[in-house]
Amino acid sequence: MNKWIKKSAILANSDGYLDRLQSVYPVTLTEEREIPDEIIQEIRRIFEAHDDEKLIKLLLCFEKFPIKDPYVAFLRQKRGVFIRKNPETIRRVAEQLYSLGFNGVVKGIKEPKEFNRQIGTLFKRWLPEMGFPLLSESEFETFKGICLLSGSDKFLKDYAQDKLGYDIEKGIDMVAKAGNTYFFLGEAKFLTDYGGHQTAQFEDALRTASFEKINCVGMAILDGVVWIKGKNKMFERICKSGQIILSALLLKDFLLESNNTGDLGTKESREEYGNDDVLFEKIE
Known part of the structure; x- marks a missing residue:
């Protein structure tokens, strides 16, 4: 040894x-991830329009996706292609996002990094x-x-x-x-x-x-x-x-x-x- x-x-x-x-x-209170205000407003616009594809495509750009879903990592690889080819999956993921509400979605992408x-x-x-x-x-x-x-x-x-x-x-x-x-x-x-x-x-x-x-x-x-x-x-x-x-x-x-x-x-x-x-x- x-x-x-x-x-x-x-x-x-x-x-x-x-x-x-x-x-x-050291374990300290971690600050939220910063998201520019103009991006937040863009998320709001797409969220309220219930445009499933655009919403998911935009949210996949962030390091932290608002929900934990086993299909998200796959969708990240070729966002435009896989989103277009898998409408049922996109609809399911979008419904989960809408159930969070707009504030819940924003909170999810701002969530601090895990220790x-x-x-x-x-x-x-x-x-x-x-x-x-x-x-x-x-x-x-x-x-x-x-x-x-x-x-x-x-x-x-x-x-x-x-x-x-x-x-x-x-x-x-x-x-x-x-x-x-x-x-x-x-x-x-x-x-x-x-x-x-x-x-x-x-x-x-x-x-x-x-x-x-x-x-x-x-x-x-x-x-x-x-x-x-x-x-x-x-x-x-x-x-x-x-x-x-x-x-x-x-x-x-x-x-x-x-x-x-x-x-x-x-x-x-x-x-x-x-x-x-x-x-x-x-x-x-």
């Missing part, structure tokens, strides 16, 4: 873990709090010491693929450098429950952690229920892994150690960690 897995499990089962985690993933969809953004916002510089590409490549690459999700992924040989399709949340020559590609997840979408998120993070080159390695930065011991398949899989998997709260310590030792951190823990071993065995 990689020692950072052991340290993370101990940390997550210690006093104050959730209290400290709020510095990384789980903000994880990557919150993590990237927290990264500078570790105290390491967040740099542009040219600065990042010449900086001596620990640093983080600044950029959008797409930019980080493109950089990792073009410059570091990253060959996994999934995007990443962090590109870090330590020891001047070692690079770390991290994907962060705060898993709040078991099963379904959360399991898929867990698998995505492990895929990133499976990446390894001579001077570059992937890591899964996981927090939440994944660290609870018991009938938890995620915990069992992590404990059998030699990959770099750790809590965001230990990321700074990991980078500092890697910078000081010149170790990518991928070797399995074969040392005696004294207190850590005892504490790990006592986790309930």
